[in-house]
Amino acid sequence: MQIRDLPYPDPGDPDVRSGPRFLYWLGRNQLVGQFKSLGWGLLHQCGIAGLPLAVGFAVQAVVDRSGGRLALSGGLILLLGAVIAVGDTMLHRTAVTNWITAAARVQQLLARKTAELGSALTRRVAAGEVVAVSTGDVEKIGWFVEALSRFAAAATALVIICVGLVLYLPSLGVVVALAMPVLALAVLPLLSTATARADVQREKAGRATELASDTVAGLRVLRGIGGEELFLGRYRSASQEVRRAAVRSARMWALISGIQVLLPGLLLIGVVCYGAKLAADGRIEVGQLVTVYSAVTLLLFPLRHFQEIAMAYSFSRPSAKRAARVLALERTTYDTRAYDGTAGGVPSGDLYDPATGLLATGGDFTAVVCGDPDAAGALAERLGGHPAAEEEAQRPPSVLLGGVALDELPLDTARTAVLVQDKDPVLLSGTLRELLDVPSSGKVTADDALAAAQCGDVLQALAQASVEPGGDPMRTRITERGRSLSGGQRQRLALARSLVTDPEALVLDEPTSAVDSHTEARVAQGVKQLRGGRTTVVFASSPLLLDQADRVVFVHEGTVAAVGTHRELLGAEPLYRAVVTREADDTEHTESTMSAKNTRSTEDTVQAFADIEESA
Numbered sequence: 252m253q254i255r256d257l258p259y260p261d262p263g264d265p266d267v268r269s270g271p272r273f274l275y276w277l278g279r280n281q282l283v284g285q286f287k288s289l290g291w292g293l294l295h296q297c298g299i300a301g302l303p304l305a306v307g308f309a310v311q312a313v314v315d316r317s318g319g320r321l322a323l324s325g326g327l328i329l330l331l332g333a334v335i336a337v338g339d340t341m342l343h344r345t346a347v348t349n350w351i352t353a354a355a356r357v358q359q360l361l362a363r364k365t366a367e368l369g370s371a372l373t374r375r376v377a378a379g380e381v382v383a384v385s386t387g388d389v390e391k392i393g394w395f396v397e398a399l400s401r402f403a404a405a406a407t408a409l410v411i412i413c414v415g416l417v418l419y420l421p422s423l424g425v426v427v428a429l430a431m432p433v434l435a436l437a438v439l440p441l442l443s444t445a446t447a448r449a450d451v452q453r454e455k456a457g458r459a460t461e462l463a464s465d466t467v468a469g470l471r472v473l474r475g476i477g478g479e480e481l482f483l484g485r486y487r488s489a490s491q492e493v494r495r496a497a498v499r500s501a502r503m504w505a506l507i508s509g510i511q512v513l514l515p516g517l518l519l520i521g522v523v524c525y526g527a528k529l530a531a532d533g534r535i536e537v538g539q540l541v542t543v544y545s546a547v548t549l550l551l552f553p554l555r556h557f558q559e560i561a562m563a564y565s566f567s568r569p570s571a572k573r574a575a576r577v578l579a580l581e582r583t584t585y586d587t588r589a590y591d592g593t594a595g596g597v598p599s600g601d602l603y604d605p606a607t608g609l610l611a612t613g614g615d616f617t618a619v620v621c622g623d624p625d626a627a628g629a630l631a632e633r634l635g636g637h638p639a640a641e642e643e644a645q646r647p648p649s650v651l652l653g654g655v656a657l658d659e660l661p662l663d664t665a666r667t668a669v670l671v672q673d674k675d676p677v678l679l680s681g682t683l684r685e686l687l688d689v690p691s692s693g694k695v696t697a698d699d700a701l702a703a704a705q706c707g708d709v710l711q712a713l714a715q716a717s718v719e720p721g722g723d724p725m726r727t728r729i730t731e732r733g734r735s736l737s738g739g740q741r742q743r744l745a746l747a748r749s750l751v752t753d754p755e756a757l758v759l760d761e762p763t764s765a766v767d768s769h770t771e772a773r774v775a776q777g778v779k780q781l782r783g784g785r786t787t788v789v790f791a792s793s794p795l796l797l798d799q800a801d802r803v804v805f806v807h808e809g810t811v812a813a814v815g816t817h818r819e820l821l822g823a824e825p826l827y828r829a830v831v832t833r834e835a836d837d838t839e840h841t842e843s844t845m846s847a848k849n850t851r852s853t854e855d856t857v858q859a860f861a862d863i864e865e866s867a
Contacts, residue, residue: 292404311538
């Protein structure tokens, strides 16, 4: 695989049983690149190993006053220089290719898993950990894959050089060959301590990253309650812990580096002293001593790869473990053989939840009112089918669309049939045209969706922000998560995107909570008109939106308590009236729910953010 061929058509099915198994799977899937890098690495290392021999021949030629052999040695040195240059260039090229392609494979796997899990991902894994895995951890995993082939080349070159020295000059070659395993493995007892300290550093860095991520996500609320200094102090404390852990880790790696310089230096001194004595006794020639001395000196270069691979594995193992943990997450497995998508296509009809008794009649505009916003969000997600993995005993019965269990449909078919827009939809960066370029039936145009969502003022704002002549709002770039727009504008653009898809059943969770009353009424009318003949379910408690619904379903304590029009329920259901009109009610449940929603103090909010940090 070359960089120009990325992305992979299929990144594969990874082995996520453990971090080392994931690294092994990753390396096994890049054998071609590893062998290429190994080949060029051997060429490079053998070229370096040949230099001492050529220099020794040249020195001996000078001692023997042989011009022919001196010229031959000079040509050999030039040839070895060219081999080293070519080998080093291609080794770097293939090794970096291995790094980039391995990182790209992991990123594709993470992207595929994110798309599969959807909103369930961040509920089961902290957002900061997901960010760490997709950025820093991916680079560390790629580093290990890249270093592996260079280490293999260096280790092979060490064996070749030692064997060559033993055959060339046994008296000194045996000494070097016996010393090499000691030099290579001398730091092995220290690696466990160094790895443990590095793990502590990464763990503290991950916590600091999660704290920063959560703080930035809630920055607007923190400013509103005056909690910036509190969280700034906590992040400052966390960053100091990371610094202290990094210093402790660096000290151990510095000790390992020092040992790998000291021991080869002692070997070099010993070889020189012993070789000089042999040369003085006439047992070896001066050129042979120079050859062995040069070989031992150059052996320091491949020995460095032993430290590098130890560091790379130490850093990549926990990274691979985190990546494997994310990739191992699965949705609940269902038997999808019961539904033949080719014969029946996408199901249509009534949307029914057996767990609560909620029925959204096919083709109608149904509003759902829940006293508990969290329960409303959970119910909205369940209406989309294929919930996050749960224990068999705790799993509620599947939602039905047209009598077909959504959980028995293939995931892609279920997503085509039912689209759920949650309370906080995300706008990806890009132009407005790219934002609305989503898989759809093709029956609803972008202009119709924008008009139904009452996005006229948003289009004007984007036109004014356009840097192109004419100010085409469809070509204006929207910043990450739509931060340049107001909350109401972001909601309406997200609603327009959902309307463009034109699913068989559309579920909207509080789609107009940040919109003013006048605009909200027009949005409700626009959505009802555009979605005529399609099933639409809206979770809301706004009277303006509820008044547009064909049917209103009131869900209380996990079951349907009443069904009717908005005006009928206002007169007949006190609990419904209390939730919709925010009136006090004698029922303890309503009082506690409304109190938790409307009277949370500043201290409680700060504590809630503290809980986010601790749970992360």
